[in-house]
Amino acid sequence: xxxxxxxxxxxxxxxxxxxxxxxxxxxxxxxxxxxxxxxxxxxxxxxxxxxxxxxxxxxxxxxxxxxxxxxxxxxxxxxxxxxxxxxxxxxxxxxxxxxxxxxxxxxxxxxxxxxxxxxxxxxxxxxxxxxxxxxxxxxxxxxxxxxxxxxxxxxxxxxxxxxxxxxxxxxxxxxxxxxxxxxxxxxxxxxxxxxxxxxxxxxxxxxxxxxxxxxxxxxxxxxxxxxxxxxxxxxxxxxxxxxxxxxxxxxxxxxxxxxxx
Numbered sequence: 001x002x003x004x005x006x007x008x009x010x011x012x013x014x015x016x017x018x019x020x021x022x023x024x025x026x027x028x029x030x031x032x033x034x035x036x037x038x039x040x041x042x043x044x045x046x047x048x049x050x051x052x053x054x055x056x057x058x059x060x061x062x063x064x065x066x067x068x069x070x071x072x073x074x075x076x077x078x079x080x081x082x083x084x085x086x087x088x089x090x091x092x093x094x095x096x097x098x099x100x101x102x103x104x105x106x107x108x109x110x111x112x113x114x115x116x117x118x119x120x121x122x123x124x125x126x127x128x129x130x131x132x133x134x135x136x137x138x139x140x141x142x143x144x145x146x147x148x149x150x151x152x153x154x155x156x157x158x159x160x161x162x163x164x165x166x167x168x169x170x171x172x173x174x175x176x177x178x179x180x181x182x183x184x185x186x187x188x189x190x191x192x193x194x195x196x197x198x199x200x201x202x203x204x205x206x207x208x209x210x211x212x213x214x215x216x217x218x219x220x221x222x223x224x225x226x227x228x229x230x231x232x233x234x235x236x237x238x239x240x241x242x243x244x245x246x247x248x249x250x251x252x253x254x255x256x257x258x259x260x261x
Contacts, residue, residue: 109233215242
């Protein structure tokens with residue numbers, strides 16, 4: 001079992017900070033940081049959290065630091081659809097519904113879908129039933145040949161974007177299950193070539209539906225200053241039409257984005 005000093009040193013190295021950098025940011029002496037990392041000084045719970053805050057340590061891992069230092073965990077992990085987080089659950093649902101007629105979904109830290117709006121449903125019509133068994137994983141849903149992959153025109157480019165996002169996520173906060181997902185679906189192959197789209201402000205995801213192309217780009221929304229692990233790890237992926245033709249595709253009366261009818 002790692003000591004709190006060893007864990008803090010790992011996070012400092014991961015953030016590419018020197019002991020002096022961390023000390024200045026946390027308003028402590030570099031000597032104190034050194035003593036904590038070597039186990040020669042036992043930090044208080046407040047000091048552990050102060051250093052963790054400057055290192056941008058996720059709440060789940062802050063609990064681990066506290067336990068290693070001999071303190072009780074500070075952050076709860078409650079179900080998003082439970083009573084304690086009912087206001088947050090309602091807020092997520094409100095954001096997703098307000099985004100209609102365009103698709104939006106909320107995912108957890110492993111990209112498992114926790115909520116969607118109705119606009120996503122037509123996209124799932126031809127997806128293999130086992131991919132829709134909870135927990136539905138957004139990355140697997142998009143890249144599996146039995147999922148959305150056959151309809152994504154620029155699949156290599158979308159895979160490259162996901163690879164970059166998840167590799168950054170893993171660099172910021174390693175996770176064995178997310179690493180396994182990355183190795184399964186995103187490890188670069190010899191024939192894996194990205195296809196840049198010229199003159200794009202953002203990289204779109206291009207779907208082929210009913211003989212037409214629908215171009216969407218996404219934004220990511222997270223909770224500000226969460227004090228619960230679940231909220232800390234939830235993000236909302238909202239998709240917007242990248243051009244007027246794609247917007248019209250969603251807003252025509254009676255349009256089904258899957259069939260084009």
